[in-house]
Amino acid sequence: MILVTGATGTVGRALVDQLAALGAPVRAVTRRPDRAALPEGVDVVYADLGEPDSLTAALRRVRRVFLLSDGPDIPRHDANLARAAARAGVDSVVKLSSGRVADPSAADPVPRWHRAGEQAVLDAGLAWTFLRPMGFMSNALAWAGPIRATAAVEAPFAAGRVAVIDPADIAAVAARALTEDGHGGRAHLLTGPQALSPGEMVATLAEVLGLPLAFTEVSPAAAREALLGHGVSPEMADAITALRAASLEPFTATVTPTVEQLTGRPAATFRAWAERHRKEFGHG
Numbered sequence: 490m491i492l493v494t495g496a497t498g499t500v501g502r503a504l505v506d507q508l509a510a511l512g513a514p515v516r517a518v519t520r521r522p523d524r525a526a527l528p529e530g531v532d533v534v535y536a537d538l539g540e541p542d543s544l545t546a547a548l549r550r551v552r553r554v555f556l557l558s559d560g561p562d563i564p565r566h567d568a569n570l571a572r573a574a575a576r577a578g579v580d581s582v583v584k585l586s587s588g589r590v591a592d593p594s595a596a597d598p599v600p601r602w603h604r605a606g607e608q609a610v611l612d613a614g615l616a617w618t619f620l621r622p623m624g625f626m627s628n629a630l631a632w633a634g635p636i637r638a639t640a641a642v643e644a645p646f647a648a649g650r651v652a653v654i655d656p657a658d659i660a661a662v663a664a665r666a667l668t669e670d671g672h673g674g675r676a677h678l679l680t681g682p683q684a685l686s687p688g689e690m691v692a693t694l695a696e697v698l699g700l701p702l703a704f705t706e707v708s709p710a711a712a713r714e715a716l717l718g719h720g721v722s723p724e725m726a727d728a729i730t731a732l733r734a735a736s737l738e739p740f741t742a743t744v745t746p747t748v749e750q751l752t753g754r755p756a757a758t759f760r761a762w763a764e765r766h767r768k769e770f771g772h773g
């Protein structure tokens with residue numbers, strides 16, 4: 490049995506779909522099983538990474554775990570899962586981490602949280618694989634509302650470039666790591682095929698949607714205020730602002746061949762991702 494945490498989120502849902510399509514036995518963790526809407530045949534269970542007892546129950550008869558946690562709780566939640574998995578006799582854990590963990594100079598919150606999470610998995614003595622993706626293409630869905638409303642996008646750090654990755658490619662790598670042997674003890678830096686600036690992503694969206702879209706650079710402070718206005722906590726808004734600032738550093742523009750090496754398929758382009766998500770932007 491493979492346990493997938495974060496199963497209702499962007500990467501986890503794609504992973505559950507791919508594992509179910511492969512016929513692998515999957516148990517999916519959510520705090521809201523009634524709302525999970527996961528494929529037939531998937532064993533959907535309640536668990537909370539903040540409640541170790543719920544993890545013990547979810548881990549019965551599990552061999553491999555996909556560990557997805559988020560935000561300031563990452564160190565504590567990863568430690569809870571890793572300890573419970575070790576007690577349950579789990580063989581291996583595939584942890585979704587962050588690409589910037591691989592940048593030794595990165596000291597802002599998100600890479601710090603994920604480094605602590607990786608360490609918790611190591612400390613539990615489990616066999617491990619760390620997936621370290623660069624920024625997700627799906628972050629562009631935050632622009633869907635403004636595009637539908639005003640055909641205009643605002644973003645900070647216009648000169649920054651990130652080798653953004655399609656979350657479906659992260660899921661494809663995770664599915665391999667969870668169903669094949671030979672991934673133990675490996676940390677994979679996962680990227681898309683091209684480093685893009687926010688303006689270049691908006692230009693691609695304009696072509697795919699067949700719309701003129703305006704792009705305006707805003708200050709980091711204004712972008713942080715916008716996050717707070719959407720209900721993001723001040724701690725998370727600071728962490729996201731630091732991540733966005735890191736796009737000015739050469740590291741985030743690094744392109745790796747890892748997705749293709751591990752899946753046998755080239756990493757998806759941002760254009761292909763945008764074509765698959767036209768509906769969310771109000772087109773198709």
Ligand SMILES: NC(=O)c1ccc[n+]([C@@H]2O[C@H](COP(=O)([O-])OP(=O)(O)OC[C@H]3O[C@@H](n4cnc5c(N)ncnc54)[C@H](OP(=O)(O)O)[C@@H]3O)[C@@H](O)[C@H]2O)c1
Pocket residue numbers: 494495496497498499500501518519520521536537538539557558559560585586587588599622623624625628
């Ligand atoms: N976005 C990026 O650019 C980027 C880049 C690199 C790495 N990452 C990393 O990717 C991860 C986020 O992945 P994602 O975008 O796929 O996630 P997501 O769509 O935000 O979904 C979060 C998932 O976590 C689950 N969850 C939240 N709190 C939980 C708790 N206390 N106990 C159990 N489950 C809980 C939610 O499930 P329920 O609500 O159903 O319980 C949901 O399935 C983070 O670790 C982030 O640092 C993101």
